[in-house]
Each structure stands twice: as C-alpha cells, then as structure tokens.
Amino acid sequence: MTDEAPELRASDADRERVAEVLRDALAEGRLDMEEFDERLEAAYKARTYGELAPLTRDLPAGRHATATGTDPAVSLRKEAVPGGGWGGRIVGGEGSSSWAVAIMSGFQRKGTWTVPKRFTCFAFWGGGEIDLREANFADGEVEINCVAIMGGVEVIVPPGVEVVVRGIGIMGGFDHREEGVPREPGAPRVIVTGFAFWGGVGVERKLTKAERLRQKEERRQEKLERRAQRRELQAARREERRQDRVFRREEHWEDR
Known part of the structure; x- marks a missing residue:
C-alpha cells in the first residue's frame, strides 16, 4: 500500500489483490495456515490502503514493489477497473500442468496453478478434480478436454467465468447447468470438451x-x-x- 495516501478507501479489487499475495505466500510456505487466516480476515475487513499495507509488507511481493518504486497500492488502484482483477490472472505463457490421468485412482489440480490453453485428462474407474477458483490462465480462452470411462471428472470454476460445454456422453453425460452465466469483463472463457462413457463430467461454480x-x-x-x-x-x-x-x-x- 502507499504511504502517500494511506487514508484512501480501498476497493474490493484492492482487497482481492492482497488476498492473492497472501495465498501465494501460503503456497510457498512463507505463512502458516493460522497466520494466513488472520491476515486474510484482516484484508477483507480493511477499509483503507493504510490498513492493507502491513499485511504484505514482509512478503517478497511487497519488498519487490518497494524496491522498484511501484507501490502495491498504486498497482491496485490502476487495476481497480472493470476486468482489472481478471487481467492479473491471464498470464500467458505455458501452463504449469497440461494433463492428468486417473486409472482406478484419482487426481487433483487445485490451488494456485496456471491452466494451459488446452488441458487433457483421462479417468478410468477413477475420478479427478480440476479446480480453477484460484488458478491463473495462459489465455483468455482455455479448453478442458475430459475423457471419463466408468469414472468421473469434476470441473470447478469461480463466479464470473464463462463456461461452454461441448462434450459427448454415451450412457454418461456432461453437466450443462453452468452454461449461459454472463461473463465478467476480462474474465476467461472455459470450454469443456471430451467424451464420457458410463461416466460423467460435472461442472460446478463455487466461491473460494x-x-x-x-x-x-x-x-x-x-x-x-x-x-x-x-x-x-x-x-x-x-x-x-x-x-x-x-x-x-x-x-x-x-x-x-
């Protein structure tokens, strides 16, 4: 946050940006769960930049911003525009994981990870979970290709993301309930494709x-x-x- 005007009111986008820094710090082991919960609660209670500033001051993101002269509060105010929050999550490049397999077992992709332009998964007598709620995206449109044979795959998306389902089911099916929900400005589009035989692919919208x-x-x-x-x-x-x-x-x- 900025010492220049700590009394300025923080926006929802400001608080969410701080929450992202805290989640990254938790994933990297810089914060334990108890301290993460305390700081996260304080972030969502914060009313001003001055209250948000101490929450990330001892984390690498805060030190880097100070060293380069780009104070986090300044960045937050620049991104507090329609689509600003989502713009920070469409990072380009390659995905951190592009495939997953579950054969009489299971798999998970969740937390902070980068969804590639095309992610392929296969479940046979098993199940998988693909959680996009805290994920970054390599592109504004990504494809999740699911093959479920006597198994199932659950795709979890956050509010604001557009979902398009194009899968084919034979004695199985694809969940279409989340289609048609308006996309927030700047949010990605997630296309769910693939094939389900005696299995299913579910799509559910959940909050973090x-x-x-x-x-x-x-x-x-x-x-x-x-x-x-x-x-x-x-x-x-x-x-x-x-x-x-x-x-x-x-x-x-x-x-x-």
Whole structure:
C-alpha cells in the first residue's frame, strides 16, 4: 500500500489483490495456515490502503514493489477497473500442468496453478478434480478436454467465468447447468470438451474460501449494524417514554 495516501478507501479489487499475495505466500510456505487466516480476515475487513499495507509488507511481493518504486497500492488502484482483477490472472505463457490421468485412482489440480490453453485428462474407474477458483490462465480462452470411462471428472470454476460445454456422453453425460452465466469483463472463457462413457463430467461454480470468508464477514457486519440500529431505536423509545413521564408529572403538579 502507499504511504502517500494511506487514508484512501480501498476497493474490493484492492482487497482481492492482497488476498492473492497472501495465498501465494501460503503456497510457498512463507505463512502458516493460522497466520494466513488472520491476515486474510484482516484484508477483507480493511477499509483503507493504510490498513492493507502491513499485511504484505514482509512478503517478497511487497519488498519487490518497494524496491522498484511501484507501490502495491498504486498497482491496485490502476487495476481497480472493470476486468482489472481478471487481467492479473491471464498470464500467458505455458501452463504449469497440461494433463492428468486417473486409472482406478484419482487426481487433483487445485490451488494456485496456471491452466494451459488446452488441458487433457483421462479417468478410468477413477475420478479427478480440476479446480480453477484460484488458478491463473495462459489465455483468455482455455479448453478442458475430459475423457471419463466408468469414472468421473469434476470441473470447478469461480463466479464470473464463462463456461461452454461441448462434450459427448454415451450412457454418461456432461453437466450443462453452468452454461449461459454472463461473463465478467476480462474474465476467461472455459470450454469443456471430451467424451464420457458410463461416466460423467460435472461442472460446478463455487466461491473460494477467501470469498466465502469475505461474505461471512459482510453478513456479520450487517448483523452488527442491525443490532446497533435496534439498540438506538430502543434507547430513543425509552427516552421518549421518560420524557413523557416527566411531562405528565409536571402537568400534575401544575394542576395542583
């Protein structure tokens, strides 16, 4: 964050950018789970750049930004435009993993990884999970090619991503429920293709743990605000009744 204007209000994109830095630090072993949870919660509670700054100051991303003169808060403000958050996740280049196989077993691709332009997987009497919620993307359009024979593959996408399903099922099927959801500006398109025989390929849209935590915190804050409003209303009514009793006593003594 910036020392130039720490009092500036942070946006959702700012908080999410800090959350990405924290998730990378967790994956690299720089933070343990307890400290990660504490910092992540603080990030989603933060209202200003000044509150976000300490959360990444001791991490490589923060030191690099300071050394190069590109303060993270400046970068965040530049990216806090439609599609800015997604733009940081479409990284180009090659994917960190391009295939997976499960034969009477299972596989997972989850966490922070880079989805290639084409990812191919095969499941035979087994199952696989391809989780894109925290992934980066080699291109704005990626293809997940799934072959499931007496097995299954689950593709998990985050909100905002467009999903197109083009797979063929014989005594099996592909899940089309997530098609037709509007794509957020700058978000990637995920095309699910392949073949399912006595098996299935599911597509599900889920929030990340960080987003669920943020929404939980928002609901908690709303609940606290409603309680405060109720207390204020009750206090106002008590004061109104007290004033009314005082007024009636004064009238009583005037009549005497």
